[in-house]
Amino acid sequence: MPVIGLGTWKAPKGEVKKAVLAALKQGYRHLDCACDYGNEEEVGAAIKEAMEAGVVTRKDLFVTSKLWNTFHAREHVEVAIQKSLKDLGLDYLDLYLIHFPISMKYVPIEELYPPEWLNPTSKKIEFVDVPVSETWAGMEGVCRKGLARNIGVSNFCAQTLMDLLKYAEIKPAVNQIELHPYLTQDSLVAFCQEKGIVLTAFSPLGASSYIELGMDRGEGVGVLNNPVVQAIAREHSRTPAQVCLRWAVQRGYTAIPKSTHESRLQENLHVFDFTLSAEDMVKISRLNRHLRYNDPGEFCKGMGLPNGYPIYA
Template structure:
């Protein structure tokens, strides 16, 4: 899997296909999608255009998607996977991830897709409706997707160390990937080390930190890492932008990264991080910014947005 990927979260549907084509032109081969992003049809259109124009072959691409919370029951896992495959126009996924360790009541695709978080959004005061589906049952159904050739690899998102330990006790097919929020304000060093000890690769989402959350009112301008002193010092020393330094930090610590942008110039900037290396001192200084500051926290946003208090991190 290419270490520098392209995230598709929050890209508007009317821009997604063009964005994917531009990203392929810029050099991206790893695309991180999800049913919940609501733009997999358009992502598939972009992939098809890029292939038909001879920019890339399917074999050169790494496409990730994710199982949404409402499809955790074993009888619905394959249905959800096939829906993503159909929307993306693909015969198989390179990687399929459990999006959250949160099982919600099933919502038929014909009723509402993507189902999102709230069970009956048309009802005043509606909230999340939890389902009694153990994660080990969901994982067993994920394994059958590999057996059937629908996906090449399976993994998890937003798991903590306890859930990862537990997964290793019952998995027949071990997870290939753990995808977590990680940036200098949330280094997650112990969890990343644990994943490594288990032979599980790690992808860091939101590698630039707060930037993805301004428009959602989940972060303020003062939360930005781009102006942090160690980042700016390193940027000046290497003649790079602060964003490039943050992305290089993520790569050097061994994680894959999936920044997102719709601007072609930023796409190329975000990929242009292989011609310099941060020193041990620079890496340590940037890591020392850690505040255990989590921007994507269900314990905060589920109550504020979905009338349900549902933390998954202590």
């Protein structure tokens, strides 16, 4: 699993194919996708074009996708992964993740795809009582069939992982969570590393992906504009984004920054030829303010849940 990958969340239709193709040409080999991003067909088209041009082979790539909340019943897991494989033009995924530990009412692909938070009939979020144990059994099934070479989770806290580890026959390989200098999640990071679960940081640059969605929590100074990060960047003759990614690498996990700009794609990939000092690492980690941008308990308010839905401790 390459340490730096390309995130495709919010990569606009009409732009994502070009961005993925440019990234592959620059040396990216780790692509992070999900069915609810609504762009897996374009990602697949870029992969196909890159392979036909001899830029990459399938063995060069590490492709991740995710199981959406409406496909948590055991019999729906394979339905979901087969659709992602078809859209991506692949025979297998390198990694398949449970996107959220939230089970919602099943909606057939023919009725709504890509899937969404709101049920198309009620226009509300509709939960169902499907335990993680059932969903994980479905995940293990697609892994045993070779449809996914590794399986894991996303947005899982330590308590949910503790429960999963009690009955998992195939241990989760990865936990993909929000990680950046404003949300360091030290205890969860330590727990996953102790259990041998690889961590992948989404939104490793902070609020950048959330500002245009109004999900930045009114934060006045984003991570990339933080004076501490900028000062460290100047000391190393690097950009604030490179400093944040290097901080993640030195903490021991993978990161999937998203960009559709070729210059930034190149910038984000080049973080292995410098090292942050122990003092730099401490200064950046002290910026932690437990600021979670991607919180369903907040952004699901008004979707039939007046008080939101807290899934994080």
